Amino acid sequence: MPLHSKHLLGLDGMPKEDIELILDTAVSFREVLERPIKKVPPLQGKTVANLFFESSTRTRLSFELAERRLSADVLGFQAAGSSVAKGETLKDTARNIEAMKIDMVVMRHSAAGAPHYLSTVINSSVINAGDGGHEHPTQALLDMYTLREKFDRLEGLHVCIVGDIAHSRVARSNIYGLKTMGAKVSVCGPATLIPREIERLGVDVYYHIDDVLPRVDALNVLRIQLERDAGRLFPSIREYHNFYGITRQRLEKAGRDIVIMHPGPINRDVEISADVADSENSVILQQVLNGVAVRMAVLYLLGTR
Amino acid sequence: MNMVLKNGRLIDPISGRDETVDIHIVDGMIETIRAGMPVPASAEVVDMKGKIVAPGFFDMHVHLREPGFEYKETIQSGCTAAAAGGFTGVACMPNTNPAIDDEAVIRFIHERARAALGGLVDVYPVAAVTVGRRGEQLAPLAELATAGAVAFTDDGDPVHDAEIMRRALEYAKMFNKPIIQHAQDLPLTKGGVMNEGFNATTLGLPGMPAIAEDVMVARDIALVRYTGAQYHVAHMSTAGSLALIRRAKKDNLNVSCEVTPHHFTLTDDAVRSYDTNTKMNPPLRTRDDVEAMKEGLRDGTIEVIATDHAPHSFDDKQVEFQFAPFGIVGLETAVGLAMTELFAKGILSLYQIIERLSTNPRRILHLPPILIREGEEANLTIIDPSVEWIVDVQRFKSKSKNSPFHGRTLIGKAVGAINNGKVYWAS
Numbered sequence: 259m260p261l262h263s264k265h266l267l268g269l270d271g272m273p274k275e276d277i278e279l280i281l282d283t284a285v286s287f288r289e290v291l292e293r294p295i296k297k298v299p300p301l302q303g304k305t306v307a308n309l310f311f312e313s314s315t316r317t318r319l320s321f322e323l324a325e326r327r328l329s330a331d332v333l334g335f336q337a338a339g340s341s342v343a344k345g346e347t348l349k350d351t352a353r354n355i356e357a358m359k360i361d362m363v364v365m366r367h368s369a370a371g372a373p374h375y376l377s378t379v380i381n382s383s384v385i386n387a388g389d390g391g392h393e394h395p396t397q398a399l400l401d402m403y404t405l406r407e408k409f410d411r412l413e414g415l416h417v418c419i420v421g422d423i424a425h426s427r428v429a430r431s432n433i434y435g436l437k438t439m440g441a442k443v444s445v446c447g448p449a450t451l452i453p454r455e456i457e458r459l460g461v462d463v464y465y466h467i468d469d470v471l472p473r474v475d476a477l478n479v480l481r482i483q484l485e486r487d488a489g490r491l492f493p494s495i496r497e498y499h500n501f502y503g504i505t506r507q508r509l510e511k512a513g514r515d516i517v518i519m520h521p522g523p524i525n526r527d528v529e530i531s532a533d534v535a536d537s538e539n540s541v542i543l544q545q546v547l548n549g550v551a552v553r554m555a556v557l558y559l560l561g562t563r
Numbered sequence: 564m565n566m567v568l569k570n571g572r573l574i575d576p577i578s579g580r581d582e583t584v585d586i587h588i589v590d591g592m593i594e595t596i597r598a599g600m601p602v603p604a605s606a607e608v609v610d611m612k613g614k615i616v617a618p619g620f621f622d623m624h625v626h627l628r629e630p631g632f633e634y635k636e637t638i639q640s641g642c643t644a645a646a647a648g649g650f651t652g653v654a655c656m657p658n659t660n661p662a663i664d665d666e667a668v669i670r671f672i673h674e675r676a677r678a679a680l681g682g683l684v685d686v687y688p689v690a691a692v693t694v695g696r697r698g699e700q701l702a703p704l705a706e707l708a709t710a711g712a713v714a715f716t717d718d719g720d721p722v723h724d725a726e727i728m729r730r731a732l733e734y735a736k737m738f739n740k741p742i743i744q745h746a747q748d749l750p751l752t753k754g755g756v757m758n759e760g761f762n763a764t765t766l767g768l769p770g771m772p773a774i775a776e777d778v779m780v781a782r783d784i785a786l787v788r789y790t791g792a793q794y795h796v797a798h799m800s801t802a803g804s805l806a807l808i809r810r811a812k813k814d815n816l817n818v819s820c821e822v823t824p825h826h827f828t829l830t831d832d833a834v835r836s837y838d839t840n841t842k843m844n845p846p847l848r849t850r851d852d853v854e855a856m857k858e859g860l861r862d863g864t865i866e867v868i869a870t871d872h873a874p875h876s877f878d879d880k881q882v883e884f885q886f887a888p889f890g891i892v893g894l895e896t897a898v899g900l901a902m903t904e905l906f907a908k909g910i911l912s913l914y915q916i917i918e919r920l921s922t923n924p925r926r927i928l929h930l931p932p933i934l935i936r937e938g939e940e941a942n943l944t945i946i947d948p949s950v951e952w953i954v955d956v957q958r959f960k961s962k963s964k965n966s967p968f969h970g971r972t973l974i975g976k977a978v979g980a981i982n983n984g985k986v987y988w989a990s
Contacts, residue, residue, distance in 0.1 A: 270765065349881055369883035370767035371837035379881075390885065392767025430767055454770065455761040 260563045265377045265384045266556055268393035269434040277435060280555050281403050287558070288403075288551035290327070301330035301561045305360040309352065310387070311337040311367045316522055316546065317387050317397070321364050324553035330561070333360060348372065349379045356380045362561055365389075370427075383560045391425045396556060397521050398431035400549040402439065404541050405476055407548070408517055413440035418470050420446045420502060421480030421529055422491075424453040428521045432478060433459050446470050447502060450491045467502050471512035478519045479504050482529045495528055505531040509539075517541055564984055565589050567602050571611030571945070574913055575618055575935045576922045581914065586616065588941045591984025596937060613949065617917045618933035619651030619942035619982050622894060623924040624718075624797055624821060624869035627653075627686070630671065631660025636874040636962045638672065638686065641894070642679035644872070644961035646987035648894040649944045649977020652685040654928060657696065658719035664691040664702040666710035673711065683985035687713040687928065689743060692722050692731045699724075701731060708738040713928045716743035718797055721779055723749055728783065732792035739929060741793040741819075744783055746804060747845065751775035756885050758831040758846040766835065768884065771846050777803035784811045787818060795927060796820035798871045800845035802855035809864045819927050820859075821867035824893060824900035825967065827856040833967055839880040839887035840967045843873065857910050866923040868916075870897045874963030892961050896954055896968050898946060902975025906948070913948070920944075945979035952976055 261276050269277070290298055306325045310318050313336075325332045335355065352363065362383045365373050370390035377384040388394040406412055417436055423429045423445045436443045437460055444462040445452060457463055464470040471477075482498055492498055509516055518530070518540040526532045535542060568586040573596070575581075587595040587606060602608050622645065628636035636644075638655075645653050655672065657663035663672070669688045676686035690712035694700045696719065704715060715735055721744060722728045728742070735742050752771040757763050759770025780796055784807055787794045799805060799820045811818045825843065830850050833841040841847060859865040873890025880887050901920065905911040911919070921944070925932060933942045954971045956964035980987045 347878075347882055367883070369885040371885075372883045374837045375883055390767055391769070427767060430765070453764040454759055454772075456764055458761050459765065 261559050264560065264563060265373070266395055266560060267373050267377060267384065267386050269395045269398055269431045269438070270393065272434070272438065274438050277399070277402070277438060280399055280552065280559060281406060283555035283559060284403055284548070284552045287554040288548065291547065291551055297327055297329060299329045300558055301325070301328040304362065304561050305331040305333060306362045306364060306557065307333040307335060307355050307360045309335045309355070309363055309365045311365070312388070314366050314388070317366060320546070320549045321387060321553050324550050324557055327550070328554055328557055328561070330557065348376065352376055352380050356382055362557065385556060385560065388427050390427065392427050393431045394427040395431050396549070396553050397428050398435040399556070400545055400552040401432055401478060401519055401521070402435055403548045403552050404519065404545050405517070407544070408541060409475065412436065414442070415476065416442040416444070416474045417476045417478060418444045418446055418464070418474045419478045419480065420467065420504065421482055422451040423447050423456065424451045425483070426480050428478070428480060433461055444470055444474070448492050468508065468511070471508060471516065472514060474516055476517040476519060477504060478521070479530050480521065481523060481525060484525065499528055503527070503529060503531060504534050506533050506537070509534065515539060519545055522546070564591060564986065565605055566607040566609055568611045568616060569602070569608050571614050571616040573616045573935065574917055576914060576918045577618065577932050577934065578936065588981065591940055593935065593937055593939050593941050596935070611945065613947065614978065615913060615946040615948055617944045617946060618921045618935060619980065620649050620898070620920045620944045620977070621652040621924045622650045622870050622872065622897065623654040623867060623928060625653040625655050625872045625894065626658065626874065626890070627655040628874055629659065629675065630668065635876050635879070638675035639679040640960065640962040641872070642676060642684040642686065644892070644894040644959060645684045646680055646980045647960040647989050648896070649898045649946065649980055650684065650894060651942050651944060651980050651982035652687065654687045654689050654713055656689055656718045657691040657716065662691045662696050663688050663712070664694050664696070664707070666706050669707065669710040669712060680987065681985045682983045683980060683987055685982065687711070687930070689714045689716050689718070691715065692717045692742060693727060696720060698722060698727060701727070701734065704731070704734050705738065708740055712740070713930065714741045714743050714795070716745065716797065718743060718745045721745045721747045721749065725782060725786065729786050729790060732786055732790040732794065736790065736792040739793070741795045741927060743795045743797050744779070745797050746776045746779040746783065748775040748778050751778070756842060757834050758848050760831065760849060762831045762834055766837070768834070773801040773803055773848060773852065776801045776845060777807065780804040780807045784816065784818065787811070787816050788814070791817070793817040798823050798826065798845055798869070799856070799865065800826045800848050800852060802852050805855050805859045805864060809859070812864060819866050820864070821869040822856045822860065822865045823869060823871045824897050824904070825891060827853060827860065828900055828904050829967065837884045838967065839882065839884055840891055840965050842884060842887050842889055843871070843891050844889035857905070860905065860919065861910050866919060867927065868897065868901055868919045869924065870894055874961055875965045876963055880965050891965050891967060892959065892963050894961060895959050896966060896973070898977040899952070899954070899973035899975055900968070902946070902948060903973045907974055940983070941981050943981040944977055946975065947978045948975045950974070950976050
């Protein structure tokens with residue numbers, strides 16, 4: 259049974275069976291990654307273009323590795339030094355690259371909806387590797403994979419996403435995916451970083467981290483951007499850490515074993531204290547490894563559809 | 564020109580007439596208005612059965628783009644789009660390049676407008692409030708008014724500085740000209756591309772909250788109360804600013820407002836496709852706001868329907884939503900949308916629609932009323948109130964096709980425009 263769409267633009271509206279198919283497929287690729295020879299042939303002869311219009315290290319490397327592990331030919335593109343700097347439009351750039359006969363495009367872009375637009379102007383499958391403050395579907399899929407690995411289920415789990423929800427694509431994709439899979443989702447952060455009417459997505463909103471910790475199974479701690487409108491959205495990093503930072507002391511007070519996730523890169527001792535990031539409950543490095551398997555699953559399912 | 568408009572339903576808010584008549588027009592002048600008159604042998608007869616004959620429609624908010632952005636629209640193409648949409652008069656906005664902040668630009672626009680369609684569409688420039696629309700220094704308002712500016716605005720941008728706004732109101736009052744405000748508090752909308760709310764939250768697009776319009780209108784009303792000047796809110800979009808204007812009118816302040824067809828028709832649900840033709844400023848709002856706009860039209864708080872016709876080329880809009888320019892074309896769908904959304908749904912009578920599309924905008928801009936009587940110049944719009952048609956942007960006379968209404972079925976359409984001795988029949 260193939261995926262319903264030829265693109266992976268987001269998890270908003272993605273049917274449960276598609277999410278399950280991706281997560282189940284990722285299990286076998288996760289096993290491949292444990293082998294001495296970590297390469298399999300399904301995308302041999304296929305070409306994937308990675309269009310990164312916004313800087314990214316981990317997502318780009320993870321996709322690139324997933325593509326190579328599946329034996330695809332990989333075309334890399336970074337906005338700096340490309341024709342975009344000379345004023346070429348996304349449409350022209352993408353069409354020119356597609357003219358070289360590629361099969362799939364993985365795109366990271368600063369503008370929400372850019373991959374949706376791209377999918378209307380090219381024929382290749384489009385995989386969204388993060389679009390502005392909108393979605394980052396493969397991140398949420400790897401988060402769900404990691405949670406499922408840890409708990410053997412998603413249904414009924416309570417996951418709280420902590421931090422700058424307003425500007426976070428990771429938060430949105432996690433909310434869409436987790437809600438579809440039957441998990442309970444809450445968000446926590448200062449009111450200035452909680453977007454309007456988010457509760458209409460069926461999530462609970464908390465403004466005080468200690469109120470939610472005793473209730474959750476897992477935390478997804480978002481990176482707080484130091485440069486974000488300094489002082490206009492929240493007063494300071496110090497204050498943020500004091501009121502929202504995930505520390506050992508806070509977790510102990512909550513009296514629960516809480517799984518700690520983080521999409522990276524971490525600001526140690528800002529949104530998460532170093533000892534929590536490195537603790538037994540942290541699955542941050544498993545997330546990174548699972549990310550390769552999940553991206554292999556997505557590439558495989560779309561590339562052989 | 565020698566023709567008889569036969570058996571049309573004349574609806575004229577100025578004279579209060581609503582009756583089926585024949586109108587004989589010779590060389591642009593109304594010779595006779597009479598029911599069942601014998602047709603002179605020399606006259607062409609145009610069957611108006613089932614059609615409405617109204618005073619020429621006037622769109623007080625149009626971007627003609629010339630000078631400076633002729634690849635989007637020219638005065639020629641914009642006037643043709645206006646005539647095709649049933650408008651015999653438009654007021655054009657000053658965000659051209661150069662801006663309309665110098666009387667030479669006004670003369671240029673007048674000259675081009677006279678050449679377009681033989682001058683069928685009267686073009687009235689609205690000049691800038693500030694030099695270059697930069698919001699820093701008053702434009703030569705007296706010179707501009709003398710050259711023919713009918714109002715002042717920095718539209719596209721608000722007059723943001725309260726001191727400049729106060730002085731502009733005081734100064735324009737000397738010439739009995741309104742200041743038209745694009746009401747938007749800029750810090751509250753920084754980076755925003757759509758209405759702030761549930762849809763922006765789920766789409767991950769930066770929001771422009773309704774309160775940005777409300778706070779600017781609230782501030783301006785305080786300035787109007789203090790100066791006693793005339794003030795008009797362009798493209799009103801929020802229930803909050805409407806309530807403020809309703810209150811200010813009760814207080815007998817000289818204020819008015821307009822609404823665009825898209826703001827009484829669409830909500831920000833339309834943005835969910837990331838279609839850049841749903842991106843405009845002010846943005847599409849919520850269902851509650853749309854309902855408020857209709858109520859404002861119904862109770863007369865909103866006296867004017869204006870299009871904010873904002874042409875952008877195909878390529879301008881073929882970009883990521885956040886990078887696309889704001890604005891949609893509106894001249895050729897306005898009458899159809901007003902008939903479909905307001906008349907057919909029982910919100911406004913034909914009489915009220917004609918007031919909001921003709922009589923009221925002319926009054927607010929202090930233009931002479933259109934008199935439909937013998938011996939006067941014929942300035943008329945013809946509407947077919949029952950024709951069902953599908954909007955096809957490829958058939959637009961505008962140079963630009965950026966409309967979210969492509970493919971939409973509408974009931975009612977402007978089919979003809981007569982003014983300055985010229986006739987335009989929509990195909």
